[in-house]
Every structure is written in C-alpha cells, then in structure tokens.
Amino acid sequence: MPDTLLTPSGNPDSATRHTATDILVLGSGLAGLRAAWAAREGAPHLRVTVACLKSAPSGSSFTNRNNALGVQLLDTEPRQSAFCHEAIALGRPGFVNKKLVEILASESQDRVREMEALGLRLRRNPDGSLARFPGCGSHDPRAAIFHDLNGAFNQYRIKTDSCGVDFSIGTEILGIVTDAGAARGAWGWDAGESAFTAVRARAVILALGGPAPLFARHQAGGANPGLSLGLLADAGVKTANEPFLQFMWGREDASFLNPASLLAPGHGLRMPDGSRLDAGEALGPTLPKLRALRLAHCPAFHHQPQAALDRLLLHGLHQDGFARVETPNGVIKAGLYAHAGNGGSVVDEHGQTSLPGLFAIGECATGMHGANRLGGAMVLATQVFGRRAGLAAARYAAGADLMDASLFRNWCDESTRQCGAMGNGRRTRQAIGRDLSRYALFGGTPGDRRGLEDFRTRLTGLVRLPDRRTRLAALTALLVSRPTDDPFQYTP
Known part of the structure; x- marks a missing residue:
C-alpha cells in the first residue's frame, strides 16, 4: 500500500515510527496555521500535515502575557510608505530585504481583513471606528489590536480543519531530513509514545518560533523549545540577524518595566559593590532626550541612541540578574527577559530558504525586519508570508517526489542512533x-x-x-x- 498520512512505512522493526505526507508544516502558531491553510487551498489534492507539540494554543502567537496582539494595518498609500521607511531604518544595521518589507506593506490590508473575516475582533472606539495605536518604534498610529488569543487560535484551527489539514500532535522536532540538496521531511521525539517519529514530505515549512525560550529568563509563549536556529544551522541553511533578539525589562514576576520610567531624574542604581549611581549624573544632559526616545517602545532596540539607558541598567545587574533601582517610593528590582527573535532564515518573497523544499516563516525567518522590528509587524508577517509560503510549498510539492522510503528510514535511523538517551542533557x-x-x-x-x-x-x-x-x-x-x-x- 502506498504511504499515506500517519500510515506506517518501511521496516516494522525500526525503532522509529515512519509516516508520510505531501506538505509538512512544523509548528501551529499564527504563521504555521496560516501556511497550512494556504497550502491546502493551493493544492487541495495534496495532503497537508501540521506537526506540533500541543493541540492547545502555544507559542508567542497564542500564549503571550497580555492575551492581545497588535498588527500593522496599512490601508492607504501614505501608511504603507511610512511603514516601509520606518521598518527599513529601524532594521539597520541588520540584514533587511526592502522587497520583503514592501510586500508586507502592500498585502497588509487583505491579510488583516482576512483575520476579521475569520472572527478575530479588532479593538474599536466608542463610536465604532477602528482604534489605532502606534506600534513600538513608531509615532504613527497605524496598528490595530485584537484580544482573546485562545479564541483566535480556535478560529484558525476551525479554518484549517475545514480545509482538510491533518494534525500530528506531540512531536518535538529534532531534525530536518535532507537528501540530494533538498528538504525531504523531518524527524523528532514523541514523548507520549516514548519513541522517535519521522515524516517524509515533498515540502517542509518551518514555523517553530524563535530562540527566546532558551534563556533562563524569558517571556516567550509555551511549547516552543527554542531550537529553530539550531535546526536551520544543522541543515546548512543560510541565516541572518541571529543575535538581534528582542529583550524586555521586567520585575521578578516578569511584569513590564520601561527603562525610561526606571531612570527618571532623581532615581539611581544601587551597584553590586554597594555604591549608588545617579541616572542624571551617569547620562548627563542627554538623559531627557534618551528617556523620550525610550518611552516609544517596549523592547530594547539595538544600535539606537536610547540603548544607553538599557546598557546603564545592565551595568547595574547583581549576581541574581536584577538591577536595584532606588526611587522615592522604594527599590525596584529590574531584570532583562528574552522576548522574541529577529533572526532566522534568509528567505525570498515566497518564504523559500537556501535549502530547496524548505520554507521558513514567523520567527524562523528574517529580512522583512532587521536588527529591530516595528510593533505589529511580526503578526503581519505571519499572515503575509505564512500565506505566501503555503502557496509556494504547494507549488513545489506538486512537482517533487517523496524520498525513497528505504533511504529515508536509513537516514533517520542513523540520526536517532547518534542521539543517545532522550532524557540526557x-x-x-x-x-x-x-x-x-x-x-x-x-x-x-x-x-x-x-x-x-x-x-x-x-x-x-x-x-x-x-x-x-x-x-x-x-x-x-x-x-x-x-x-x-x-x-x-x-x-x-
């Protein structure tokens, strides 16, 4: 019998459970689900499988701390032009692809209206008009906000189910299978079955989130091991902007703190050696301007003048990773938390990576933003490039063959033999x-x-x-x- 979705293939005595599909989507966040939806609609005769750790909401898309997300809605030419100018300027000195930024802008309205059609409700003013806000790093109120991320996940899941997308739940992806210079599937560990599992595919879409969960202190969503950059490196895929992470200052419970407020005039740092460093004395007459710039965004921005405030706080970190800020109302402990990644695979306008057959989206891709990104741009990128990658993967898979089952089994079995016990490390x-x-x-x-x-x-x-x-x-x-x-x- 030919291989079908979740139909075992190859040697039944193999320690790895082998299955096959046509288009394999790794990850079930906003980007992954949008890609699966597009792939299924682009090639209804092909099987589309989403492999993920949990069937419930997960990742930074659906389990962030605020239960809300912003998205850039660029429904006029001036808004599109302003967005492109700001996004490119903010992305320096990182790698930014102007073409990808312009695609984000030009397709924004269609994708956001699509989200509304799914049932996501954008925040409204009392008079019923759309409430708009400046995204982090911008003074122009272009972004819209939607709430109830659990409800948003359910709407996307209903849509993908209705398209005939299949789900493989419980797999932690540990490797991309490559052969003849192309991606041919993926393999991982199913903790519920205590067994390795591998899926052959004609095309693979990587949407597993960013590296923030690797940090001991982070604010990323759940069910993301933080290994995507390692997976890309292991597969020899070209990446960029990897060290440009978003970091947020927060209290011990990770609730948000803005350095501009922490380093107000009269506030000071109690340094690890016991001395006190006054914010005004440390930064002199530049402090008011730096504070005004820093108030405009939540994450720390790389290679921007106001980063001096973040560096000052970093100099004051104690052994426990928290600075002590002395204010008239008492001492505030502030630590820096990894939030999201701006780095990822270098992709073209269809999400294609340097490895044929492998597409990357969400926090696994870069170029539509650089060292920093505007607030609301990442959610927009999940929809614009999720759709584009899904359609491109469908076109690619229609002309690609599955890897020979015996070769695939041998490739995966050799990889799993080198792993050692999965409880180690x-x-x-x-x-x-x-x-x-x-x-x-x-x-x-x-x-x-x-x-x-x-x-x-x-x-x-x-x-x-x-x-x-x-x-x-x-x-x-x-x-x-x-x-x-x-x-x-x-x-x-």
Whole structure:
C-alpha cells in the first residue's frame, strides 16, 4: 500500500515510527496555521500535515502575557510608505530585504481583513471606528489590536480543519531530513509514545518560533523549545540577524518595566559593590532626550541612541540578574527577559530558504525586519508570508517526489542512533540558559566580554555531544550570543 498520512512505512522493526505526507508544516502558531491553510487551498489534492507539540494554543502567537496582539494595518498609500521607511531604518544595521518589507506593506490590508473575516475582533472606539495605536518604534498610529488569543487560535484551527489539514500532535522536532540538496521531511521525539517519529514530505515549512525560550529568563509563549536556529544551522541553511533578539525589562514576576520610567531624574542604581549611581549624573544632559526616545517602545532596540539607558541598567545587574533601582517610593528590582527573535532564515518573497523544499516563516525567518522590528509587524508577517509560503510549498510539492522510503528510514535511523538517551542533557541545557541570561543579554552583557568569550568556547564543545537537544541548543546559543558591537553604550 502506498504511504499515506500517519500510515506506517518501511521496516516494522525500526525503532522509529515512519509516516508520510505531501506538505509538512512544523509548528501551529499564527504563521504555521496560516501556511497550512494556504497550502491546502493551493493544492487541495495534496495532503497537508501540521506537526506540533500541543493541540492547545502555544507559542508567542497564542500564549503571550497580555492575551492581545497588535498588527500593522496599512490601508492607504501614505501608511504603507511610512511603514516601509520606518521598518527599513529601524532594521539597520541588520540584514533587511526592502522587497520583503514592501510586500508586507502592500498585502497588509487583505491579510488583516482576512483575520476579521475569520472572527478575530479588532479593538474599536466608542463610536465604532477602528482604534489605532502606534506600534513600538513608531509615532504613527497605524496598528490595530485584537484580544482573546485562545479564541483566535480556535478560529484558525476551525479554518484549517475545514480545509482538510491533518494534525500530528506531540512531536518535538529534532531534525530536518535532507537528501540530494533538498528538504525531504523531518524527524523528532514523541514523548507520549516514548519513541522517535519521522515524516517524509515533498515540502517542509518551518514555523517553530524563535530562540527566546532558551534563556533562563524569558517571556516567550509555551511549547516552543527554542531550537529553530539550531535546526536551520544543522541543515546548512543560510541565516541572518541571529543575535538581534528582542529583550524586555521586567520585575521578578516578569511584569513590564520601561527603562525610561526606571531612570527618571532623581532615581539611581544601587551597584553590586554597594555604591549608588545617579541616572542624571551617569547620562548627563542627554538623559531627557534618551528617556523620550525610550518611552516609544517596549523592547530594547539595538544600535539606537536610547540603548544607553538599557546598557546603564545592565551595568547595574547583581549576581541574581536584577538591577536595584532606588526611587522615592522604594527599590525596584529590574531584570532583562528574552522576548522574541529577529533572526532566522534568509528567505525570498515566497518564504523559500537556501535549502530547496524548505520554507521558513514567523520567527524562523528574517529580512522583512532587521536588527529591530516595528510593533505589529511580526503578526503581519505571519499572515503575509505564512500565506505566501503555503502557496509556494504547494507549488513545489506538486512537482517533487517523496524520498525513497528505504533511504529515508536509513537516514533517520542513523540520526536517532547518534542521539543517545532522550532524557540526557537537561542540566547542561539549563546551564546554557543561565549563561545566556548572564553573558548574552542585548548583544553581550557590558563589562564581561571575557565571560562571553569563555561561554562561547564552552558551546563549541557542546555541539559535539551526542545528545540531540543539547547539540541544537548549543548551536542556537552560538548564533544568538554573537556580540553585536552596539556603539551606543553607557561607559562608566
């Protein structure tokens, strides 16, 4: 019998459960579900399978702290033009593809109206008009906001189900299968079955989220191991902007703090050596302007003048990873949390990576933003490039063959044999997370370049370990911990 979705194939004695589909989507966030929907509509005669860890809402798309997301709605030419100008300027010095930014702008209105048609409700003013807000990094109120992310997930799931998309729940993806210079499927670990599983496919779409969950302190959504950059590196895919993560300041419970408010006149840092550093004395007459700039965005922005405020707070971090800010109302403990990644695979206008047959979207792709991104641009990118990648994968899969079942089985079995026991490496990965949150915050923790160098040396050894998760975590950490050499520093 020919291979079909979730139909075992190959040697029944193999330790790995083998199945096959036509288009394999890895991840079930906003990007992955939009891609699956598009792929199914683009090629209704082909099977589309979404492989994910959970059937419930997960990832930064559907499980963020605020139960709300913003999306850029660019429904006029002036709004599109302003968005492109701001996005490209904010993306420097990272890699930005102007063509991808322009595609985001030109397709924004159609994709947002599509979201409304699904049942997502955008916030309205009392008079019924659409409420608009400036996204982080912009003073122009273009972005719309929708709430109830659980409801949003359900609407996307209903849509994909109605299209005939299949779901494979419970798989943690650990590798992309490649053969003859193309992606041919993926393999991973099913904790529920305590077994490896592998899926042959004609095309693969990577939508597994970004690297923030690797950090000991992070604000990313659940069910994302944070290994996507490692998966891309392991498959030899070209990537960019990897060390440009979004970081947010927060209290010990991770509730948001803006450095502009923390470093108000009269406030000071109690330094680790017990001395006090006044914000005004530290930054002098530039403090008011820097505070005004920093108030306009929640995440720290790389290579922007106001980053000096973030660097000042980083200089005040104590051993526990929190700065002590003394205010007239008491001491505030502030730590820096990894939030989302701006780096990922370099893709074309259809989400195609440098590896034929592999498409990347969401936090797994970059170029539509660079070192920083405007608020609401990532949600927009999930829809614009999720749709584009799904349609492109459908076209690609229609002309591609499945990898020979015997060769695929041998490829995967060899990979799983090299993994060792799947329970190994937990403490090592926890140590990677602690060191990322100690040495690799916001392009490299100030004043500890030697610590970062030693950490990266340790990582080069860890990538050679047999434990698969540890190897992928180390590969990812090597990419995100590269110093960004930001010129806007606080210098004591």
